[in-house]
Amino acid sequence: MTCFTEYKDLIQEGDLTLIWISRNNIRAVVMKAGENFNTRYGSFPHNDMIGKPYGSQIAIRTKGSNKFAFIHVLQPTPELWTLSLPHRTQIVYTPDSSYIIERMNCGPNARVIEAGTGSGSFSHAFARSAQKLFTYEFHQVRYEQALEEFKDHGILGDASKYGENVTITHRDVCENGFRIKQNDTTSFEFGEDEEIEAKINANVIFLDLPAPWDAIPNLNDVIASDEKVGLCCFSPCIEQVDKTLEALEKYGWTDVEMVEVQGKQYESRRQMVRTLDDALNRLKDIKSHKLEGVERRKRLLNETINESCGIDDGSVDDKRPSTGKTKFNPFGKGFRVKEGDKEFKWKDVTKVESEIKSHTSYLTFASKIVKKDRLA
Amino acid sequence: MTCFTEYKDLIQEGDLTLIWISRNNIRAVVMKAGENFNTRYGSFPHNDMIGKPYGSQIAIRTKGSNKFAFIHVLQPTPELWTLSLPHRTQIVYTPDSSYIIERMNCGPNARVIEAGTGSGSFSHAFARSAQKLFTYEFHQVRYEQALEEFKDHGILGDASKYGENVTITHRDVCENGFRIKQNDTTSFEFGEDEEIEAKINANVIFLDLPAPWDAIPNLNDVIASDEKVGLCCFSPCIEQVDKTLEALEKYGWTDVEMVEVQGKQYESRRQMVRTLDDALNRLKDIKSHKLEGVERRKRLLNETINESCGIDDGSVDDKRPSTGKTKFNPFGKGFRVKEGDKEFKWKDVTKVESEIKSHTSYLTFASKIVKKDRLA
Amino acid sequence: MDPLKHIVAGQHVILKLPSNNSKIVELKPDGSISLGKFGSFNVNDILGYALGTTFEIYYNEENQETNQTNKNKNPVGQVRVIDNSKDTSANEESRATSEENDLNSMDSSLSNKNLINVGNEIQKMTMDEIEQLKKQSVSGNEIIAKMIESHGSFHQKTSHSQEKYLKRKKQKFSKRFTVNYLSSSALLSFLLEKGDIQRVMDMSEESMGMLLNLANIRSNGTYLCMDGTGGLLVYFLLERMFGGDIKTKFTGKIVVIHENEHPNLDLLKFSNYPEEFIRDHVKTISILDYFEPPTVEEIQQGFTPLSKEEVHEMKGNRRNAYFRRLKLYKGQLEMVDYATKVQYDGLVVATTLSLPSLIPRLSEHVHGSRPIVCYSQFKETLLELSHTLYDDLRFLAPSIVETRCRPYQTIRGKLHPLMTMRGGGGYLLSCNRVIPAPEPEPVQAKG
């Protein structure tokens, strides 16, 4: 599959698609003729999607009502893929991942080491912007899951084809380092000149490990020696940063800098423009109705007194003074006004999400040049 | 003086005023008949200010020109006072100080300890929202400066009059604790029942010290025993927080929480609304002028060829094709447009300061109840 | 006993529950208070302790028996004081909710290499058994100990996730509660917790603290205020000015302008200020009465005070009626003064009315040099206001400010900002009212 590596025009059978139901509900679905995508609003037949261009909106009539339900069928990207994953803090989200990729200048020359693979979400973004990605996962089950996923997504491979550039290895890099050898549990395909060991020559390192300081000493075996190598450690606690700083200094890494990245998302909203004059007029209206009410009550009282001499007895209720309901209602109070209702004036406003991701991890960057001598 | 404690109507001789020249230039000036306040724009006679209401704008004709210069004369508040101080990081700025005051629930019942006094800027804010402030400064010169300033500002005293509630003591609280005794270098006035030692009974503690953990053990002597006491330590480095946490736990402080406060200020600006249609029309205008130019050049060339047979020779220059200057200029390019110029359409936008105070200190809060037993 | 220091009868207090939620209660003497699954206690048992004290509810057998008779009612337990400082885990407990996510993030650690999905704990005790235990047990800690015994994989857990598990369980079964003073910040956080975000206009404690400081709120000022939060802003002002002291010697006043026929200061019902106190220090006027007040003559048309002698001669009901009307009359005159004569020491506003039309008019009676501080949930509305104020010489240096407080996890060795926090918190526009200099005279040619 090439769903992550090539821009596709039409949705085809067998494609991995991302079906967008809402911002917080995006599902990965493989297209299969005859199958349905079921939602609480009804079933969307895959047949309605296959053959349409990517990005198409698909409509169905909702069950038992005369309304319509819609979904959108999207081609996966690393960012959409991240959004489609169940929300766990293990995921490196786009504000962090995009900064790391930019800051480490990832591109077609980057030979990246990632440890550990975790949910594999960042691996997809690295794969897009690297020559090669060597990712390591120490957890057996997660390793197998990620391996399968990378295969399915068409990004596993030796980079002989565009985008097929990910190698995953089952490894505890803190204990056993980064070298990939024959007989290791790895997706690496050993070439003719790599019979014994993979040539990694990484120039970008990303360590998302609880104890990166244990892995840092092992990096020397696998980093490129003839160019500047960049490193980023991703750690939630400040004490981890401190220990990392110690290890970086000890093992000859320089240009150390630590940052936090904070991403925020804003909702676009509208607030009703309620002017002082309208508010004043509303109060005046209430007041005049009240006065009217008082007048009417007086009148009515008089009438009642007069009439009580006669025979009228049942009609008094009808003439009971009304509570002087206001007629002037510039803000539509009393009934719910839909935001943006054209009857009223609105001001565009932004609102940050009600819960923000205030912290993900500290990012500690460093670099190293192994060979400082001059090339002839 | 009561400049900090009472709302004053008119500027009087002897008043300490704050003269606002610009946002970053606010000067403390004592009004003295006959004196001048000198600026680069000219001199403002105090006589022009005395007798006017606070908040008055004062105008003078600038030296040697026909323009006017303005200043505003304000009554001091702790916040304005903070702004008038030379910008040094020692100052606890309003985002922090206001949060601390609110969070510790300072008000007319607060008996506050502050160590150290530093610039004295936070002391003013505490004095406003406390019954009593006991502030400590270990630095001899700073102690004397602050003592003098508090006297001048009318906030020194035993709280027998509103707002005169600050006591300052020269002390290294880490080494020598917080108790105030006869013969100490202090502004404290010992009452009849306090012949030996001041009764401090603080219920709000603010420690702005490099090593608050050394001062924490000394607090037991001076905090109120029959109510909940709040504590805040103000430390720039995270390692200080860690040591503080250790001390707080050891000395029985609970409800520990640490926060950072980030204050931001926005400039209100306007951006010109430049529509696509205007931009397109501008290009069309340029194009048509260019075509015109090409046509003219052709014509001129023909004329020149024809005329070159005749005697005309000097007038050719006049007929040189003009570069087809554009006439249509919807964005006023080429000359500087003043932001907000009514000739154009503008969109209101905000811009954060170009340099923000990204960190001041970590605030570590805790509380303690000394006597846990029940009152009869 | 000082109600600002100690728990006293009749007071409103805010309780912090083991779930980390809060509850506002009135301490009716001889009554009891139910905390739902966390138990019940008698009000009298907690009176006299310092505000801020943490209690634990416990049940002895005697309790149990007496309560068996009334199965529907939460049995009332006894309380004992907890010394938080000796139980360091208590510190961490209160933060456990916010840590949960966080601790997960550490799960990818070496030590849990062989565990997958530690979330699905093998829990061998049924809920019934736990309920049973809860009824019998003396303390939450014991329930937890029993649960650990019966927890299939507890000893397979890493020490880290064991710790985490314990904390979660401790929180769930602890019957501890802390009785806190109901400060304005506590009331705000209670309302936010409860989801009343729109009602409090998305305010944060730090924005309110900054508003009070920027507005230079003192015990002796007279402040003009619009409060769209139903009294919360007024409560913030009252607390800063008087600190809950109902016998205050301070004369400060808050004049509240409201846009509806009647003021809405409902939230003051949670405060411990008696009605008379509020009447003395909080004056309410509708925008209509404030901007278009009746003249003194109009007021006098409706009512004319009588001479002492005349009043003296009145009897019973008529006299009472007279005094009622006199009071109304005086209130009206006072209102006219507040609308026309008083020069205010500050203007503080939190309203959803459009600000550019409102603030310049409300500022007319703000004294020179005094602060104007306007709170808004949205920066955009303040932006619009700031451009209006820039063009008006009566306002000095309008500034839009934002303040945000970012809490940390404070477990030593695992320090970091909380992983998630509430967004929002609003913005402030602050400036000083000033008095423009008169138009300077044209320059005279020197003779």
Added chain:
Amino acid sequence: MDPLKHIVAGQHVILKLPSNNSKIVELKPDGSISLGKFGSFNVNDILGYALGTTFEIYYNEENQETNQTNKNKNPVGQVRVIDNSKDTSANEESRATSEENDLNSMDSSLSNKNLINVGNEIQKMTMDEIEQLKKQSVSGNEIIAKMIESHGSFHQKTSHSQEKYLKRKKQKFSKRFTVNYLSSSALLSFLLEKGDIQRVMDMSEESMGMLLNLANIRSNGTYLCMDGTGGLLVYFLLERMFGGDIKTKFTGKIVVIHENEHPNLDLLKFSNYPEEFIRDHVKTISILDYFEPPTVEEIQQGFTPLSKEEVHEMKGNRRNAYFRRLKLYKGQLEMVDYATKVQYDGLVVATTLSLPSLIPRLSEHVHGSRPIVCYSQFKETLLELSHTLYDDLRFLAPSIVETRCRPYQTIRGKLHPLMTMRGGGGYLLSCNRVIPAPEPEPVQAKG
């Protein structure tokens, strides 16, 4: 030698100077480069080392003599490679500027109890003496040692402020510089440092990184772009797509729409992409040609390609002229294709044109499912855009996002965020282009 790994002749590189400022230079072989007060060096002396290498300029007596003859010119020194990892102080040096404030904040420490105003150092050396030393001295460290000797109160300073003093001085007199690859981020930070904030629309590295990711920029895409920064945004795209590899096998293209008569991609002059490379991968079209392109017929009216035979028969100048016109003609046809036929793999925009009128029209030729990412210095302009896009079914879930990077001081034992940092950094609006379903047919009554 690989110009992406090593310093090679002819390359543009960015130098980091001891002042922490940057300088972009072209490495002309056999030339020399002056760093002002930090000295000069010969380009040839640094070629062949890895990009990222730090050098120190030093002068031996021989240098000195030869240079005495030309007093106006900065004498050219020799260079030696510095191993930063063995000189830990170097790490701190580069951050000293930002720390200065910060360290002041520690001054209220016990140990400086008896010092007031440590800022006013008693400096007994005159500037002349220092200049003299600079000429004679082998390294900055020696100057500093001499300055300490002559510094009246150095030993009265606390160890902390001694350290600080040393750092400041080291920085000032060090002759070290680092030769870095001129990445797009490095170019951005150079422009920001230089104060060109308006020119780069107040962008930040993190906003650009997020833009590239959200727009799913790949080596094989065809992207529509408006770049109001004079080529910086295009450089970001090029670097992400090709990584500076001018022999790339990738076919990706950027179609740049410009609002003026001629495109402004001036900043690409600093890049190391040759002109042909840029011609192949970057196509420029004015908004007028893009939105109102000439028809193929119109283009063919001005020029008709000739047959091979006809061309073969042409001679010299006429033939050259024909080929020039042919090239223009083909360019015009290509432009029409880009304006009318191509379905783009993404739209990235950074412009000060009003967005609500622009983005919907630019999005017409964006392929379904592809991202649209719009950068703006101001959130307010994106807010307006987002409301426009909400109402248009062709746009899925427009979101305004902000990302901010907060750097720390990383001296162990003194960890904290930097005390001040640049504000700004801009905002992004991102969404996906989608294809609305056709209006559903009216419900048919079931027979």
